[in-house]
Amino acid sequence: MYIENPDRTNLRYGYTTGACATAATKAALIMLLTGEIVNRVEINLPVKQTANFTIENQSIEKGYCIASVKKDGGDDPDVTTGLYIYSKVELTEEGGIIIAGGEGIGTVTKEGLPIKPGNPAINPVPLKMMRNAVGEIMESYAIHKGVKVTIYAPGGSEVAKKTCNPKLGIIGGISILGTRGIVIPFSDSSWKASIVLGIRVASRMGMNFLVFSTGGRSDAAVKKLFPYLHDEQFIEIGDFLGFSLKRAVDAGIKKIVVAGMPGKMSKLADNNMDLHSSNSSVNFDFLASVAIDSGLGNDMASKISGANTVLQVMQITGYDKNFLEAIKKRCVENIKRYTENKIDVSIEIIKNEY
Numbered sequence: 001m002y003i004e005n006p007d008r009t010n011l012r013y014g015y016t017t018g019a020c021a022t023a024a025t026k027a028a029l030i031m032l033l034t035g036e037i038v039n040r041v042e043i044n045l046p047v048k049q050t051a052n053f054t055i056e057n058q059s060i061e062k063g064y065c066i067a068s069v070k071k072d073g074g075d076d077p078d079v080t081t082g083l084y085i086y087s088k089v090e091l092t093e094e095g096g097i098i099i100a101g102g103e104g105i106g107t108v109t110k111e112g113l114p115i116k117p118g119n120p121a122i123n124p125v126p127l128k129m130m131r132n133a134v135g136e137i138m139e140s141y142a143i144h145k146g147v148k149v150t151i152y153a154p155g156g157s158e159v160a161k162k163t164c165n166p167k168l169g170i171i172g173g174i175s176i177l178g179t180r181g182i183v184i185p186f187s188d189s190s191w192k193a194s195i196v197l198g199i200r201v202a203s204r205m206g207m208n209f210l211v212f213s214t215g216g217r218s219d220a221a222v223k224k225l226f227p228y229l230h231d232e233q234f235i236e237i238g239d240f241l242g243f244s245l246k247r248a249v250d251a252g253i254k255k256i257v258v259a260g261m262p263g264k265m266s267k268l269a270d271n272n273m274d275l276h277s278s279n280s281s282v283n284f285d286f287l288a289s290v291a292i293d294s295g296l297g298n299d300m301a302s303k304i305s306g307a308n309t310v311l312q313v314m315q316i317t318g319y320d321k322n323f324l325e326a327i328k329k330r331c332v333e334n335i336k337r338y339t340e341n342k343i344d345v346s347i348e349i350i351k352n353e354y
Contacts, residue, residue, distance in 0.1 A: 014074025015053075016178025017085055018126025019045060021151045023053035024087035026133045027067035028149075031060055032089050033141050038067065043133060045181030046125055047216075057084065064090035073183045079162045080174055083153050092146035097131050099149045104156025105176065110169030112312025114352070121165070121175035122151060129181070151176060164277070169308055180216055195244050198235040203251040205232055210253055212237045212244055214260035214275060221350045222259035239264075242273030245335060249342050258331065259348040263310040268347075269330035273338060282310055287327075291317065294326040311352050324349055 027038040037060070042052050059066040066088045073081040088102070101107065101120025108115045114124050134147050153159075156173040160166070165175060202210055211226060211234045213219035219236050226233075237244040241258065248256060258268070264275045266287055272280035287310075288301040300316060307313045317323050328347040335345045 012074040014072045014078065014081070014183035015051065016126070016181055016183055017071060017080055017083075017153075017174065017176045018123065018129055018178035019043065019051065019181040020053070020069040020071050020085040021087060021122075021126055021176050022129040022133050023051075024055070024067045024069045024085055025089060025130050025149050025151070026137065027053075027055040027058070028065045028087045028089040029134060029137050029147065031058060031067065032065040032091065033137070033143065035060060043129070043181075046129070046178075047180045047182060049181070051181065057086065064088055078183060079159055080156075083155055083159060083174070085176075086152045086154070088150040088152070090148050091143075092148050095144075095146040097134050097147050097149070099127055099130055099151065101173075101176075102150045102152030104153035104159075104173040105151055106156075106160055106165050106170035106173040108170055110308045110312075112307055112309035112315070113168065113170075114311065117169075120151070121170045121173070123175065123177050123179075125179045126176045191238055192240060192243055195235060195237055195240060196247055198232070199244070199247050199251050199253065202232045202235075203253065205230075207233050208252065208254040209233060209256075210235055210248060211257045211259060212241070212248075214238060214241070214258075214264045218259045218261060218350045222257070222348055225259075225348060226257070239274060239276035239279075241268065241275055242338065245273070245339055245343070249339050253343060255344040256335075257346050257348055258335070259350055261310075261350050261352055262314050262327075265327055265331060265347065265349050266310050266313075268334060269327045271330075271334045273334075284313070287313055290326050290330070291323055294320070294322040296320060296323060314352065319351060 022043050023041050026041045026043055030038050037058050038055055040052055040054055042050050045051055053069050055067050057068040068084040068086040071080050071083045071085055101122060106121035108117050108119055108121055153174055160174045211222055213222055213236050223234060263282060266282055267275050267280045270283050270286045274280055284305050284307050288305040291301045291304050303316050304313050331347045332345055
């Protein structure tokens with residue numbers, strides 16, 4: 001069960017917990033409606049691909065069915081690899097689709113995440129994936145009842161201790177995550193090589209204006225802002241901003257737009273050029289000082305200092321224009337200093353949307 005890495009390195013792609021939960025849910029629902037064991041299913045991924053999953057631990061019971069998928073993160077050092085993501089599916093008379101969390105799935109207790117406190121830690125994209133899969137199956141079988149899905153992961157509470165969940169206020173288990181459906185293996189050397197290659201290709205094509213994005217969603221969003229640019233001008237740099245800037249300077253690139261979500265841009269504003277979570281973290285006191293400088297006042301600054309995530313900061317400020325402009329200004333200043341003013345740079349902060 002894997003997708004071969006298209007950049008032809010020796011690293012193997014894997015699947016997110018969200019994709020595994022969706023596959024298990026689809027299998028369990030089909031078993032419930034047909035009374036037959038399902039060994040493999042195909043699901044649609046958010047990256048506009050399909051993926052096939054092996055189903056294990058199938059159980060057909062009176063009134064419900066259970067199926068599981070063994071989480072495989074590929075060659076990424078993913079602590080959830082090896083966990084079984086289970087889905088228990090049952091029909092209800094109430095109508096609608098309910099998705100709940102069971103054993104080993106965390107519960108959100110703090111504001112600032114895309115899920116409200118009190119709810120299971122199942123992020124919006126996996127929720128949408130599961131709802132879509134359930135809706136399609138129910139329609140194909142012409143059954144008009146409600147469906148309750150319970151996702152659980154035995155051992156998830158122990159694995160969660162090795163993640164950021166406790167710090168984020170997610171207690172009791174792991175999160176069901178994933179905006180792509182696939183896990184891209186983290187390799188400094190291979191990713192940096194692809195960045196160098198991308199810059200070199202654009203430079204040799206006579207392009208001296210590039211757009212750096214820090215992730216897949218940022219890349220998709222910023223392409224809509226610059227529809228007139230060529231594909232070669234967009235380079236997904238991940239967390240390697242400092243490295244990418246140096247390579248751009250070496251290649252004679254004259255202008256760069258850096259696009260990223262508020263979290264990574266807040267790190268850059270605080271003068272971090274390596275944006276990976278293991279090498280830099282969000283400084284909420286710094287963001288509070290930016291809020292004061294941008295005229296938001298002491299009360300709001302105090303709320304920002306006590307925030308749990310940058311998403312919560314954005315909710316507190318309401319994506320205030322002056323606040324975002326102040327963050328952008330500091331990002332630009334830090335990049336200009338880092339590149340010794342050799343590159344004209346601008347910043348696009350991409351709004352967190354699911």
